[in-house]
Amino acid sequence: MEEVLVKCERLDHFGRGIGYVLGKIIFVPDLLPNEEALVKIILDKKKYMVGEVVQLVKKSNYRIEPKCPYENCGCALKSLDYLKTLEFKKDKIIDILKRYGEIEGVVKEIVFSRNIYAYRNKITLKVKDGKIGYFKNGTNDLIEINRCEIASKKSNEIIKVLKNSDLSNVREIVIKDFGEVMLIIKGDMNIEELKPLVNSIYINDRLVYGKKFLIAKLGEFKFYVSKDSFFQVNMDVALKLYNKVLEYLDGGKSVLDLYCGTGTISLFLSKYFDEVTGTEINEEAVKCAFLNKDLNNISNVRFICGDVSKEIHHLKADNIVVDPPRSGLTNEGINDILKISPERFVYVSCDPMTLARDLKLFKEKYKVKEVTLFDMFPWTYHVESVCLLIRK
Numbered sequence: 551m552e553e554v555l556v557k558c559e560r561l562d563h564f565g566r567g568i569g570y571v572l573g574k575i576i577f578v579p580d581l582l583p584n585e586e587a588l589v590k591i592i593l594d595k596k597k598y599m600v601g602e603v604v605q606l607v608k609k610s611n612y613r614i615e616p617k618c619p620y621e622n623c624g625c626a627l628k629s630l631d632y633l634k635t636l637e638f639k640k641d642k643i644i645d646i647l648k649r650y651g652e653i654e655g656v657v658k659e660i661v662f663s664r665n666i667y668a669y670r671n672k673i674t675l676k677v678k679d680g681k682i683g684y685f686k687n688g689t690n691d692l693i694e695i696n697r698c699e700i701a702s703k704k705s706n707e708i709i710k711v712l713k714n715s716d717l718s719n720v721r722e723i724v725i726k727d728f729g730e731v732m733l734i735i736k737g738d739m740n741i742e743e744l745k746p747l748v749n750s751i752y753i754n755d756r757l758v759y760g761k762k763f764l765i766a767k768l769g770e771f772k773f774y775v776s777k778d779s780f781f782q783v784n785m786d787v788a789l790k791l792y793n794k795v796l797e798y799l800d801g802g803k804s805v806l807d808l809y810c811g812t813g814t815i816s817l818f819l820s821k822y823f824d825e826v827t828g829t830e831i832n833e834e835a836v837k838c839a840f841l842n843k844d845l846n847n848i849s850n851v852r853f854i855c856g857d858v859s860k861e862i863h864h865l866k867a868d869n870i871v872v873d874p875p876r877s878g879l880t881n882e883g884i885n886d887i888l889k890i891s892p893e894r895f896v897y898v899s900c901d902p903m904t905l906a907r908d909l910k911l912f913k914e915k916y917k918v919k920e921v922t923l924f925d926m927f928p929w930t931y932h933v934e935s936v937c938l939l940i941r942k
C-alpha cells in the first residue's frame with residue numbers, strides 16, 4: 551500500500567498519533583506528538599485512515615526505548631516518557647468530561663503507580679497453533695511473546711516454562727499472581743513442570759491441582775481470590791484508590807458498595823460506617839466476599855448476590871459507592887440512586903466515556919466536587935477515575 555509522510559499533531563484517546571493527509575485524519579499507533587514519520591496506509595476509509603510507521607523521520611524528545619519489543623500489544627504508550635503518559639491520561643479525562651459530561655474544573659490530580667513494570671497480578675495469554683502471546687488489538691492475530699514487562703516476575707518464569715511445553719491443545723492461559731499463584735487453562739496440557747511454580751491449577755473450570763482460592767493481602771486486609779472473581783490488577787494503586795474512596799465518603803451511618811466484587815471496598819469501609827451493604831452479580835465473587843468478611847473478623851457488612859439494577863430498589867443508605875464494569879450504570883440504577891438520594895456518592899470508573907455519560911444524568915441533583923485519577927495500568931491508555939459527588 552501507499553506510503554505517506556505524517557506529522558503527528560496530538561494523541562487520540564487510545565494513545566494513537568493523529569495526523570492529516572490530503573485533508574483526511576490518519577491514526578498511527580506509536581507515533582508521538584511533533585514526530586514525523588513515513589507511514590504505510592493499512593486502512594483507507596471514507597472519513598479516516600489508519601497507518602503503520604515505516605520509518606521515523608523526526609523523533610520526539612519524550613520518546614523512550616521501550617522495554618517491550620512487541621508492536622500492537624496493549625501498551626499503546628510504552629514509547630512515551632512515563633510522566634508524559636500521566637499528563638496524557640489527565641488531559642484525556644479532562645477532555646472527555648468536558649465534551650461528553652459538560653463538567654469542567656474538577657480533575658485534581660493523577661496518582662502514579664509505584665511499580666511501572668511487573669505490576670499486573672493477572673494476565674490472560676492466548677495460544678494459537680501451540681504458540682503463546684497476546685492477540686493484536688481487536689483481532690485474533692497472535693503476537694508471540696517471550697515475556698511481558700508489565701506481568702509479574704513469577705508470571706514471566708511461568709511463560710518461560712510454557713514456551714518449552716506442548717501447547718498444541720491449549721487455547722488460553724490465565725495467570726493470577728498474588729504472592730500465591732493460580733493458573734487457569736482452557737484446553738489440555740501436561741502440568742507436571744508447572745506444579746512447583748504455582749499453588750493452584752484449573753483446567754477447563756475444574757480444579758486439578760492445589761488450592762481452590764488464593765489469598766491476597768491488601769493494606770491491613772486479606773482477601774480470597776477465586777478463579778472467576780474480579781480483583782484490581784495493580785495492588786499498590788488499588789490500595790491508594792480505596793483510601794481515596796474512604797477519604798471522599800468521610801464515614802457515617804450506612805453505605806452501599808454497589809458492584810462490590812469480592813467485597814474489597816466494603817471491608818475497607820467497614821471501619822468507618824455502622825452498616826455496609828455490598829451488592830454483586832457474580833456468585834463466586836459473593837462467596838469470596840462472605841469468606842473475606844469472616845477472614846477479617848468483620849461483622850457490620852452484608853452482601854447481596856444479584857443484579858444492582860434490580861436489587862437497588864430495596865436498598866437505602868446515607869452514602870453510596872459504585873464501581874461498575876466498563877458499561878457504567880444503567881438508567882434504572884441511576885434513577886434508583888437519585889431516589890435513595892445519598893448525601894455523598896462516589897463513582898469509581900474504568901471507562902471515562904460511560905462515566906461522563908452517567909455524571910451528566912446526575913448533574914441536576916448532584917455537584918461533581920472532585921475527581922482523582924489513578925494510573926492503575928501504566929503504559930496503556932487506560933486510567934481509573936474516582937469522583938466525589940455531593941447532593942445539592
Ligand SMILES: C[S@@+](CC[C@H](N)C(=O)[O-])C[C@H]1O[C@@H](n2cnc3c(N)ncnc32)[C@H](O)[C@@H]1O
Pocket residue numbers: 780781782809810811812813814815829830831832835856857858859873874875900
Ligand atoms: C470493576 S469491578 C469492581 C469490583 C470491586 N469494587 C473491586 O474493587 O474489586 C465490577 C464488578 O461488577 C460486577 N457486576 C457487573 N455487572 C453487574 C450487575 N449488573 N450487578 C452487580 N454486579 C455486577 C462484576 O462481576 C465485577 O465484580
